[in-house]
Amino acid sequence: MGADAGGRPLRRREYDEDDVRVRPGKGSRPRTRRRPAHENAVAGFVVAVDRGRYTCLSPSTGTLITAMKARELGRKGIVVGDRVALVGDVSGRPDSLARVVRVEPRTSMLRRTADDTDDVERPVVANADQLVIVTALADPEPRPRMIDRVLVAAYDAEIDPLLCLTKADLASPDGLVALYAPLGVPYVVVSKGGSLDGLRTALADRISVLVGHSGVGKSTLVNALVPDADRAVSQVNPVTGRGRHTSTSAVALELPGGGWIIDTPGVRSFGLAHVSMETVLAAFPDLAPGSVECPKGCNHLGEECALDAWAAAGHADPARLVSLRRLLASREGAPDED
Ligand SMILES: Nc1nc2c(ncn2[C@@H]2O[C@H](COP(=O)(O)OP(=O)(O)OP(=O)(O)O)[C@@H](O)[C@H]2O)c(=O)[nH]1
């Protein structure tokens, strides 16, 4: 085997200013109006979004600027991680409100759907370059199929995955490492109070999104990585003053050593209805090569599928084939519980 996480295909998509998937025949209105140039706009990095208010960090001054979307942006979405251009009152003073007049081209867009049959795509975070799958080794038990699901989302978004195995004081990481290391998925093992050096190195100077189920130790990690994380979150959420424990949307927090982590407390599921069959399969590099023997148009669920023989021949762990099939079946309406 020996699939390599570095051996990713070239970027399949460009993410530009109009990175909204438009349904044909709906709302296509010719754009004749000339936009003002906004030469004096200042740059902002969106660290939080709350009901139409965007909290943006000015990289040049370090000021937090609250802004709303300029009307000219229409229905274009703005998410945490976006780099934007701001005009109006950019002082960042209490009660001041700037306007976002432009969203800069994105390098990536992490998306999900509510479940596998939901056709509404939900953009989660823009411009992330790493997706950290936080999984406890025990309490709660690891859920490999959730890991596989998030790996598919990372692959689809062309974001590097990182498996972060927590609570190493409670159980050994060996089983999970044996499953994912051969696939080229990088991993770190941590425990509360233990060293976070490996994780810090992996996060340095990158924009990393943290996903994980409730109780896996995500807050514990965030608090250890970002001193005063709670206060930082209440600062970026001035509209409601809600802290991270009640917040449901993503929040970007700057790491003391450089780089950002984006916590996603509201993301409890990773529906993959928007991902093509080819992309799902490509995210299973141990199984994908076996599919060349499949009949044309194989849905990889029936008896004619060549993947059973591929796994039986020892090319892939049969548990991985089960996981792939559960995921594919879920996209056809079957439940997918770990
Ligand atoms: N034994 C052990 N317990 C841990 C470790 N890390 C976190 N915990 C405990 O696990 C529980 C859940 O940790 P949190 O950090 O709140 O988990 P979370 O993922 O943020 O959960 P939510 O806040 O529900 O999203 C807490 O009681 C922590 O003290 C660890 O490495 N070892």
Ligand SMILES: [Zn+2]
């Ligand atoms: Zn097949």
